[in-house]
Amino acid sequence: MAAPVLCQMRRRCPVVAYLSVVRREYASSPPSPPSLFSRFLFQLNQHFHDVEHLINWSSWLRNRVVRRKNVFYGYTQKRFGVNVAAAYYILGLGGGFRFAGHSDWFRPDSRGKFSYDFLNTPNSTIEEIDLSRTLINHAGLENIVSQNELRSLSLQGCPEVDDWFLARLHVFGESLQWLDLSHCPHITVGGLAALQHLRKLRRLDVSSLPRLQNPGLVRILLEEMLPHCEVIGADYEQGLILTDNVEEAEPVRHK
Amino acid sequence: PFYVITFCEGAFRANKLFRRLSVCVSVNADLESQFKAFREKAAAAMPGSDWSPIQVTKGLPPERADIVIVGGGVMGWSVAYWLKKKEKVRDGVRVLVVEKDPTYSQASSVLSCGGIRQQFSLKENILLSLASADFLKNINDHLGVVNEDPVDLQFNHSGYLFLASPDVAPIMEENYTIQRDLGAKVILLSPTQLKDRFPWINTDGIALASYGLENEGWFDPWTLLNAFRCKAMSMGVYQCFGEVTGFRCSSQKAETTDGDFVNIKRIKYVDVRMPNSLEYQPVECAVVVNAAGASSGKIADMLGIGHGPKQTMAGIPLPVEPRKRFVYVVHCPDGPGLECPFLIDYSGFYLRREGLGGNYITGMSPEETEEPDVSNLDVDHDFFHDKVWPLLCHRLPPFECLKVSGAWAGYYDYNTFDQNAIVGTHPLVNNMFFVTGFSGHGLQQSPAVGRAVVELILDGGFQTIDLSAFDFKRILYHEPILERNIV
Numbered sequence: 032m033a034a035p036v037l038c039q040m041r042r043r044c045p046v047v048a049y050l051s052v053v054r055r056e057y058a059s060s061p062p063s064p065p066s067l068f069s070r071f072l073f074q075l076n077q078h079f080h081d082v083e084h085l086i087n088w089s090s091w092l093r094n095r096v097v098r099r100k101n102v103f104y105g106y107t108q109k110r111f112g113v114n115v116a117a118a119y120y121i122l123g124l125g126g127g128f129r130f131a132g133h134s135d136w137f138r139p140d141s142r143g144k145f146s147y148d149f150l151n152t153p154n155s156t157i158e159e160i161d162l163s164r165t166l167i168n169h170a171g172l173e174n175i176v177s178q179n180e181l182r183s184l185s186l187q188g189c190p191e192v193d194d195w196f197l198a199r200l201h202v203f204g205e206s207l208q209w210l211d212l213s214h215c216p217h218i219t220v221g222g223l224a225a226l227q228h229l230r231k232l233r234r235l236d237v238s239s240l241p242r243l244q245n246p247g248l249v250r251i252l253l254e255e256m257l258p259h260c261e262v263i264g265a266d267y268e269q270g271l272i273l274t275d276n277v278e279e280a281e282p283v284r285h286k
Numbered sequence: 287p288f289y290v291i292t293f294c295e296g297a298f299r300a301n302k303l304f305r306r307l308s309v310c311v312s313v314n315a316d317l318e319s320q321f322k323a324f325r326e327k328a329a330a331a332m333p334g335s336d337w338s339p340i341q342v343t344k345g346l347p348p349e350r351a352d353i354v355i356v357g358g359g360v361m362g363w364s365v366a367y368w369l370k371k372k373e374k375v376r377d378g379v380r381v382l383v384v385e386k387d388p389t390y391s392q393a394s395s396v397l398s399c400g401g402i403r404q405q406f407s408l409k410e411n412i413l414l415s416l417a418s419a420d421f422l423k424n425i426n427d428h429l430g431v432v433n434e435d436p437v438d439l440q441f442n443h444s445g446y447l448f449l450a451s452p453d454v455a456p457i458m459e460e461n462y463t464i465q466r467d468l469g470a471k472v473i474l475l476s477p478t479q480l481k482d483r484f485p486w487i488n489t490d491g492i493a494l495a496s497y498g499l500e501n502e503g504w505f506d507p508w509t510l511l512n513a514f515r516c517k518a519m520s521m522g523v524y525q526c527f528g529e530v531t532g533f534r535c536s537s538q539k540a541e542t543t544d545g546d547f548v549n550i551k552r553i554k555y556v557d558v559r560m561p562n563s564l565e566y567q568p569v570e571c572a573v574v575v576n577a578a579g580a581s582s583g584k585i586a587d588m589l590g591i592g593h594g595p596k597q598t599m600a601g602i603p604l605p606v607e608p609r610k611r612f613v614y615v616v617h618c619p620d621g622p623g624l625e626c627p628f629l630i631d632y633s634g635f636y637l638r639r640e641g642l643g644g645n646y647i648t649g650m651s652p653e654e655t656e657e658p659d660v661s662n663l664d665v666d667h668d669f670f671h672d673k674v675w676p677l678l679c680h681r682l683p684p685f686e687c688l689k690v691s692g693a694w695a696g697y698y699d700y701n702t703f704d705q706n707a708i709v710g711t712h713p714l715v716n717n718m719f720f721v722t723g724f725s726g727h728g729l730q731q732s733p734a735v736g737r738a739v740v741e742l743i744l745d746g747g748f749q750t751i752d753l754s755a756f757d758f759k760r761i762l763y764h765e766p767i768l769e770r771n772i773v
Binding site: 065069073076080083086090094169194195197198199201219220221222223224225227228245248249252253255256 | 376423427430432433440441442443444445471499500501503623624625642
């Protein structure tokens, strides 16, 4: 390819003074310094159109996997019914579920293969879903919204679950009792505020949410918002700044 | 030849300096510093240094640009981003965004409360908000820049809660059917259901409430503006800090069907004046986008829109003027927690939670006759005491004991005609596109409106959302399209 014009490719975002309106203070951990290779690649990205295109393609390809997993199973819904489609979607993602009235769980094995027995019961709705460490996102929730008797949902460690996903969970407001959101890296307080629609929620797990700055305060607010719900995973002291006075008082109390 | 001139000048200066030096050779302590100064001047005179005898003003816009966007708020940058996104050829359009205030101290975008809702009565408004919510959902796919941090809007998904008295309740029900038909997730609540969900609301005088479940809430407007800006500049949009002081147009006479003659103008040059200076640069352009917000009326005035005889097309000005609105930050220890939505009462006041520490943002639109003075952004605290607090206490009893911890004021680009957007061209100015008049809901519609305007400019017509109802023609025909849910 012909060498592009160097000077015109330089794009910089200038630093602009921030306006001090009412805003939350949040402490972000300092990012790790980029490696030599990524710095070199970034310099090439600034100078050459070809490298810029390749980098855009690579991020598009990375998102392609998530998009493919969360596609809408419209044909399956039309042909086999919404319950079978939801079951097929969950098994395709690598999660497990249990039908209402049955006690055995349907799960794929370690190689991703699963049995198609769920086709035999097209009328039974799903009661418990385990989607831990799967690639579900807010678009994929479209396949599960039909399950209005869902009682338990586990989203432990899902990298694509974010606040917009939580905002869509209002459809389970009349049935969901058990929700596990631990270790999800993209959830913040704004999404947890959307859980107020889940009036039947009895157990909520919010442990290890890295983007919560004050887990203790959030636990208090969640308990106020959902009075019948037990919130686990956050201690009241988490997020509090302990001063020296408290540490000095400790030995006195123990005596 | 340029370098030859500087070299000669430098050599001449060096010569002069050397002669001066040989005279004061007796002062030894000064000699070293003078030699140093001489060496620095010689280095500056050589080619490759950044000194030039011809002083070039920093920050001048380019002399020629295809599309000039007047106004660097969220709407202007949204249009700039979409122009670069939808151009068919790389660097196909040269886009320049002109903003008069680099600190954004009076810009409506950053002083806004940042709410987004789908609870409107006009189909176009609902579709615009839905499309904007979809854009914000995947904002990193759209506005992510290589090597920069991902965009974090701090979106609070708490929804909007509108309260209606018995006489407004039928309108709310009709709006609810329209909103549900178009895909907005809204529910209606009776007073008992409202009391059950939000026990801290006094349901006296409320007949119906409408609550948004999804895609509604509030976010940080500065982050959105910066995200649009960074992405647009990374795609090659030019930014200039300066004020538009005039236009140079060419005009042609055209005959209407009634036999009258009108002057159709075409903007050829935009005069951009540099900050704190009299120097200006005429930018030759093909299309001008008026996204100046509260100052859009002034920009349209510069073109002579509104200066013709009354009862003619040229005599009707752009009905957008700045209106000042106050926002008060209050701290209430007994107030609602995370479940507090963006509450809007039928009496006009609004309230939303800010942060996790018991702080809330509240305000109210004043009556038409009591509009505050717009020459500055000073806050009137008596307005809160006399007008807002009584209504707040009546509707929300926990707010009887509160403390006002801060306040600010911002401008609405208020459309005095019907309080809805004006999107499109003026019949008498061929190449100016209006994107203004949002009267308080510009921020929430900015991604979708930017895309619609770019479709109008580049494709010649609306492709995704049809905004022909917001055309300027309705002002000429005196046909207002009123929104029945104004805040």
